[in-house]
Amino acid sequence: MSSPRIVVDVENGVAPWRQVRDQLILLISGDVLPVGSRLPTIRQLAADLGLAAGTVARAYRELETEGVLTTGRRQGTVVAALPSYAPNPLSAAAAEFVAVARSLGVSEGDALDAVRACYVE
């Protein structure tokens, strides 16, 4: 089974730290990352996403403040609790779709046409 992923589009207008934070909340709320799951270090996630360490640190810090994550010296960063709220899953799915469409160089009109075509099918 493949492990959960984070997708960041640095050109979609949403701050990368917020994209990381929102996707982590979605994965934790959906039980893809249950309580007790270990997360990668800030340095690892930042290197893999090609972001500054401070960007990922901000996402982790926000979630620590909300009590969702906890960081210890021995265990690293782990999921401590479910978020008290969950982001709208439709918005998250739409954001991911837009990110993929942009990476393919598809215009807004063509992307919307593709969505409508799926409804017709």
Added chain:
Amino acid sequence: MLVNIVIAAVWGLVVLVVLWPTTTTAKRLLKRWEVPHPTAEQLEEGIRYLKRRRLLYPLIFAGLAIAPPWADSGTQLVVIVLGGSLLAELLALRQRRDALRVATLTPRGLFDIASKWVLGSFAVIMAAAAIYLGVHQQWAKMLWLALTVAAVAVIIWAAVARPASGDEVVDMALRTRSVHVSAGLGAALAGVLAAHFLGFIGILAWIAMSNTKPQRTKIKG
């Protein structure tokens, strides 16, 4: 001098041509590192990994032609392989610049990708070689040993820290390979530098470390 460098580079080129990575080579590599049925995409990743190392051979052969003779050709070959790994891992540290970036959430600490036995044995062999060389006051060899330890340490650090690329399973397996094989090469070099009896142990350690399989990393703590 220039002629020697050119001849060495041509030798490197010949080795590169002979060892040019193909789908078959990549399949063998991945099967050995616990990817039993690699897909076409995974094979591409394996070929890329091997090419990154072997394309540097002509350069390293040429570089060694400049260095003063200090060991037999077998030992120098080990240095070439270790040097290739070192440069390849350093090159792989380059950051991604595409707009869309993907990362998996699998933690990747040193002990998530490498065997404690391999790292522990490496440390013990290096310490034994250092003690032997210190007692016999062979300071020139001690310098080579220090360079070997530094090279392996940088490879291990880079194998953990470099950004993920391609398929996750292959990425993790090849990181483990980088750590285990470089630790094995380091142990073999330390053995050769210290003494002939330790050289035999070093070569045995190299074979054992290069065949120690990766463990599966778990996200759940």
